[in-house]
Amino acid sequence: MTDYLNTALWTDDEIKFREEVREFCEREIGPIADEIDHGPYPKDILRKIGSAGYMGVLHEESVGGSHKGLSYEIIVAEEISAVNGGLDMARMASTTLYGMPVSKFGTEEQKIKYLKPIVEGEKIGCIGITEPDVGSDTAGMKTQAVKDGDEWVINGEKRFITNGSQADYMVCFAITDPSVNSKKGMSAFIVDTEADGFSIVKDHDLLGMKSARVSWLKMEDVRVGPDKLLGETGDGFKILMDELDSERTAIAGEAIGYGRTPYEVSVKHANEREQFGRPIRMFEGVSFKIANMSMKLEAGRALTLAAARKYDRGEPITREASIAKLYTTEAAIEITNDALQILGGSGYTTEYPVERFLRDARLMTIGGGTAEILRFLIQREVFKQFYPK
Ligand SMILES: Cc1cc2nc3c(=O)[nH]c(=O)nc-3n(C[C@H](O)[C@H](O)[C@H](O)COP(=O)(O)OP(=O)(O)OC[C@H]3O[C@@H](n4cnc5c(N)ncnc54)[C@H](O)[C@@H]3O)c2cc1C
Structure with a gap:
């Protein structure tokens, strides 16, 4: 390969x-x-x-x-x-x-x-953005951190947190000044998950991604010292937006991986499985699916690498990262679905890994920014480019 x-x-x-x-x-x-x-x-x-x-x-x-x-x-x-x-x-x-x-x-x-x-892989981290009432609209965050002397006291809940119940530390976003727009009133803290008042409500039972733990977490009067504030007070939204560009490009890389293995399995199957006296790859209904998979994987890799190269040069990549994530994650769902189709009944069994990749891939147009939010961001960047202020 x-x-x-x-x-x-x-x-x-x-x-x-x-x-x-x-x-x-x-x-x-x-x-x-x-x-x-x-x-x-x-x-x-x-x-x-x-x-x-x-x-x-x-x-x-x-x-x-x-x-x-x-x-x-x-x-x-x-x-x-x-x-x-x-x-x-x-x-x-x-x-x-x-x-x-x-x-x-x-x-x-x-x-x-x-x-x-x-x-070093000795400790595990997680990021706490999403809450029971806050998903795509991150600026509507409810978790609050209130200053008490030198320390901050955090109260709130974070939902769908990857690694949540296994993590040692969480980068937690919280509102520190509710009197201003949360783009200015949000801050980011490192929270020790062993701290008093930090608890795990539950691990979510997921469709896919079953080797990971994704958790609902609660913070009740969790105290953090000034040494755990990231950047300055009020930097939270800036830190969040910056994080999302690298996250979205990296997720695009993952999405190519979810597509690649089912693609390889289905190429082999199409070559070996015979029906009507010939390998099923001789039928366009099958082989054109393979052509589309190959095209989507190549295009996805090129888009993702373009975003990564720009990021590594220190350039802004909101548009490129959004395009890479949107394209590759939708492609991963299509590729895994087509691969399962090519395998026929076998694809629907757990004897082949394709059903696992299909379940895993399905998350990717949701986590880290939904497909709808990414389309919103892309068009916003396009109009900014054509009609600068
Ligand atoms: C397995 C898993 C792991 C996750 N890991 C993490 C993690 O580690 N840390 C973390 O903080 N979060 C994590 N998340 C949360 C994830 O980022 C959110 O689920 C995602 O941002 C969407 O938020 P929501 O689920 O509340 O959906 P909502 O925001 O409620 O959206 C519901 C639907 O409405 C649509 N919608 C909302 N607003 C608009 C709009 N303006 N225009 C058009 N459509 C819109 C959405 O696109 C979606 O289809 C994880 C989620 C899952 C399922």
Whole structure:
């Protein structure tokens, strides 16, 4: 399988790195990929991913990372997701969703204390944005942090939090000044999940991503010191928007992974399965589906890499990241669905991994910004470009 070796797009080092990650995944994750779908993944596997360096490609050397950039993160995301989607969702929630706000807005002291153990795979992080009454409209956040002397007292609930019940730390967004627009009145804190008043309401029972834990969390008078504030008071919305650009590009990388394995399984099946005296790939109804899958995977990779390259150059990528995530996640649902169709009845059984990838892929037009919200963001960027103020 060399379709990913598009040398026009990837550097030699990126191609070599991909080979290494793929080998690691085949060796360490492949043998347990079906088993951990009954969840949760063993903590030890995150340690192995950390030791191999795949938690740290976005992070600085001072916290144990390799600082290679987002173009490498999308490779890790694709390769692990091509084996088990839930595991990469958990890895990414820890190192990218939790890790990037700490990496970009934390002090050196915060990074050593709260990021290094994440990069090493020793501790687990999560990000708390969504609440029972707040999803797409993040500015409507209800969780509040009230100043009490030097400390902050946090009250609120966070729902659908990946790694929630397993995490050691959460980057938690909360309103610190309800008298102003939440774009100015929101702040971001590092919350220790062992703190008094922090509790797990429950783990959600999910359609897919079953190797990960996704939880409903509650904070009742959770006290955090000034050393746990990220950036300045009121920086929360800025930190959130910044995080979403890297998250969405990395999710696009994952979506390519969910599509790739079902695509490969269905190519093999179409070649081997015979009906009406010939391999089913001889029927256009089957082979044209394969053509569409191949096209969508290539296009998705190009869009995702373009967004990552711009991010690594320090340029704004709201439009590119939204396009990459929207395209690849819708494509992943179409590809996994078509792959299941090509496998016929076998595809509907758990004897093939395709049904697992279809269930996992279905999340991706919801989590990290729904398809509708991404279309809204893309058109907004387009009109900004054509009609600047
Ligand atoms: C498995 C899983 C893992 C998750 N992990 C995390 C996590 O780690 N941390 C975290 O904070 N959150 C997490 N989430 C939450 C996720 O980001 C939200 O589910 C998502 O942002 C959508 O919010 P919502 O579910 O409240 O839907 P809503 O915002 O209520 O939306 C419902 C529907 O209305 C549509 N809609 C809403 N507003 C508009 C609009 N303006 N225009 C058009 N349509 C609109 C939406 O597109 C959607 O179809 C996770 C969710 C899941 C399911």
